[in-house]
Amino acid sequence: MKQRERQPFPGLAVVQETAEDGTASRPILKTVDPGVRNCDRCYLSSSCPAAESGSACAFSLPVEIRTKEQRADVNAALLEMQAGRVFSLRFAEELEGGITNPVLSGELDRYMKMAKTVEDSEENSFSVKITATQKGAAETGLISRLFGRDEGEQARSLPDPITVEHAAIETGFVDAEVIEDKAA
Numbered sequence: 147m148k149q150r151e152r153q154p155f156p157g158l159a160v161v162q163e164t165a166e167d168g169t170a171s172r173p174i175l176k177t178v179d180p181g182v183r184n185c186d187r188c189y190l191s192s193s194c195p196a197a198e199s200g201s202a203c204a205f206s207l208p209v210e211i212r213t214k215e216q217r218a219d220v221n222a223a224l225l226e227m228q229a230g231r232v233f234s235l236r237f238a239e240e241l242e243g244g245i246t247n248p249v250l251s252g253e254l255d256r257y258m259k260m261a262k263t264v265e266d267s268e269e270n271s272f273s274v275k276i277t278a279t280q281k282g283a284a285e286t287g288l289i290s291r292l293f294g295r296d297e298g299e300q301a302r303s304l305p306d307p308i309t310v311e312h313a314a315i316e317t318g319f320v321d322a323e324v325i326e327d328k329a330a
Contacts, residue, residue, distance in 0.1 A: 156180030179206045221264045228257045 157180040165171040196204035235250040
């Protein structure tokens with residue numbers, strides 16, 4: 147079997163994220179325009195206003211969803227798109243003499259479910275970021291730093307290490323920051 151150089155699937159790329167200080171920090175997976183779609187094989191070519199035989203697709207979807215604000219923008223756009231479907235079907239229902247369209251009822255239900263999901267995610271979100279780093283002498287543990295030396299000594303005498311979601315917390319300093327608290 148012939149071995150070839152491997153690459154990500156079309157539409158995906160691994161890029162190096164850049165930290166605020168300009169240094170490369172970590173590789174991240176992103177979606178990119180694969181550039182493989184062409185008019186000759188596109189199922190929309192018969193009705194597309196930009197279709198041109200032998201050409202690559204003239205359109206792209208430059209969407210990035212990396213932050214809370216970007217996610218909110220995409221959710222708003224999807225809700226608007228779904229609302230457009232509902233209103234178009236309602237117009238078609240009226241043009242047909244007001245006969246109830248079961249497809250419209252389904253699209254209304256879908257819109258309401260989407261709107262409720264978006265509303266719940268915006269109102270009930272609460273995030274906490276915890277960073278643990280080693281500070282000071284090794285004999286000064288996390289419990290001692292948080293609650294005092296006596297409690298730290300008592301915690302060290304426990305038979306098994308205390309774990310949080312399968313990650314043992316060793317000596318160190320915890321720096322916790324509330325990212326967002328919508329409940330307040």
